[in-house]
Amino acid sequence: MAAVQAVQGVPPSLSAKVTGSFAYLTIRDRLPTILTKVIDTIHRNKNSFFEEYGEEGISSEKQAISLLSKLRNELQTDKPLLLLTDGLQDAESWNQYLQRQQRLLGDQYTVSWFNSPWLYVECYMYRKIQEALVLNPPISNFDVYKEGKTQSFFESQQAVITLCTYLADIHKNMEKLSKNQLFEFFTKLLQVSLWGNKCDLSISAGKENSQKTSPIDSLNSLQPFILVDDSNMVWSALSSSQRLEESGKNAAERVDIVLDNAGFELVTDLVLADFLVSSGLVRQVHFHGKCFPWFVSDVTAGDFQWTIWQTMAANHRWMSKSGAQWQRYLKEGVWCYHDHPFWTQPHEFCDMAADAPDLYATLQEADLVVFKGDLNYRKLTGDRDWDHTVDFSTALRGFRPAPLCSLRTLKANVQVGLQPGQGEKLTSLDPNWMTSGKYAIIQLYSPKSE
Ligand SMILES: O=P(O)(O)OC[C@H]1O[C@](O)(CO)[C@@H](O)[C@@H]1O
Numbered sequence: 001m002a003a004v005q006a007v008q009g010v011p012p013s014l015s016a017k018v019t020g021s022f023a024y025l026t027i028r029d030r031l032p033t034i035l036t037k038v039i040d041t042i043h044r045n046k047n048s049f050f051e052e053y054g055e056e057g058i059s060s061e062k063q064a065i066s067l068l069s070k071l072r073n074e075l076q077t078d079k080p081l082l083l084l085t086d087g088l089q090d091a092e093s094w095n096q097y098l099q100r101q102q103r104l105l106g107d108q109y110t111v112s113w114f115n116s117p118w119l120y121v122e123c124y125m126y127r128k129i130q131e132a133l134v135l136n137p138p139i140s141n142f143d144v145y146k147e148g149k150t151q152s153f154f155e156s157q158q159a160v161i162t163l164c165t166y167l168a169d170i171h172k173n174m175e176k177l178s179k180n181q182l183f184e185f186f187t188k189l190l191q192v193s194l195w196g197n198k199c200d201l202s203i204s205a206g207k208e209n210s211q212k213t214s215p216i217d218s219l220n221s222l223q224p225f226i227l228v229d230d231s232n233m234v235w236s237a238l239s240s241s242q243r244l245e246e247s248g249k250n251a252a253e254r255v256d257i258v259l260d261n262a263g264f265e266l267v268t269d270l271v272l273a274d275f276l277v278s279s280g281l282v283r284q285v286h287f288h289g290k291c292f293p294w295f296v297s298d299v300t301a302g303d304f305q306w307t308i309w310q311t312m313a314a315n316h317r318w319m320s321k322s323g324a325q326w327q328r329y330l331k332e333g334v335w336c337y338h339d340h341p342f343w344t345q346p347h348e349f350c351d352m353a354a355d356a357p358d359l360y361a362t363l364q365e366a367d368l369v370v371f372k373g374d375l376n377y378r379k380l381t382g383d384r385d386w387d388h389t390v391d392f393s394t395a396l397r398g399f400r401p402a403p404l405c406s407l408r409t410l411k412a413n414v415q416v417g418l419q420p421g422q423g424e425k426l427t428s429l430d431p432n433w434m435t436s437g438k439y440a441i442i443q444l445y446s447p448k449s450e
């Protein structure tokens, strides 16, 4: 078992403590590779730092690289995790979290890379990368993953065009669609957004991972790999939302999408959001992104705006029309983008109500919250060694701001809500089913289903 740390009645956190576990291999192999790429990227940009900031840019580049090399060395030699020193708004909360981990571990041990929860340590690495830049103005705002995110967007261009054209076809016939046809398009676009999550750059340690085939044509062949498919219930959650009943209106007020990766995945999320509002199913969509570059490919405010502008500027009729429509949604407040420091902290989501009550209250305003991706699923379930048959609601441990749905391809060994025997069967068929990104879930929690 790759786990440490018992909280009463709850399974331990996944951790690199167990040699050979996926957590162990991630920390031993993938994270140093990511750090090396970050160092290379900063180094390759030396000339542009010089052009922009002169000698000061060069010395910041050197300093940042030296901090990052030190970080890589500390990781590889399992040194203690250190307090943050950059004085940013969230630094205090990170430092308190380190103390919390220390208390859980007890006096005999010091919190270090291989003996602590994997979720915490992996998040900490990305925050330390941020610190290395923040401590070195004028390059503090440099996004070390921008190139990869941009490349992933452009390499998926054909798939983006296919999607935007598909969306335009739906728009043309929208008035005539029956409820059943609407449901069919809804499930298709939900699945497109689900499989978009295959395209993250963290699992591939930054190696190119874009969408090359038609995202619509592949859906049928991918269907057998969806291990939990609560699409029907997601649809019901939307079309019979409590507010809908109370207000007598025929559209849900608001869906929140907690975004994951930029590039192709973000486009699939925007297309889904477009369908939700243009079909009249939902009045507003609120997107949640990251405050700083995170887990290689995650969406920041800059990526969000860039993607919409690029879509608008594309030399393709339906793609540019989609982009222009999305910009209008933003301007009119039909769509809103938010970020909050909690999304770039290491907490399990069951801590949100206590540690980020303002964010919890924001999510409570939604009729449905969609959580994209693997990291969000790890945080929803606490990244713990749950039995596969445990209910999703049990694993959420009281996190229930609104009905919520996880759209995730499996890239970490945590999965709940399976049928008895399903996990064992999968293990015998494919021992890496939880980490290969080949399988996926559409998993709903709704207070009504309890
Ligand atoms: O972008 P996603 O779907 O959250 O995936 C990121 C995942 O990749 C990994 O970095 C692989 O280790 C996981 O830690 C993480 O859960």
Ligand SMILES: [Mn+2]
Residues within 6 Å of the ligand: 200, 202, 260, 261, 295, 297, 298, 373, 375
């Ligand atoms: Mn991600």
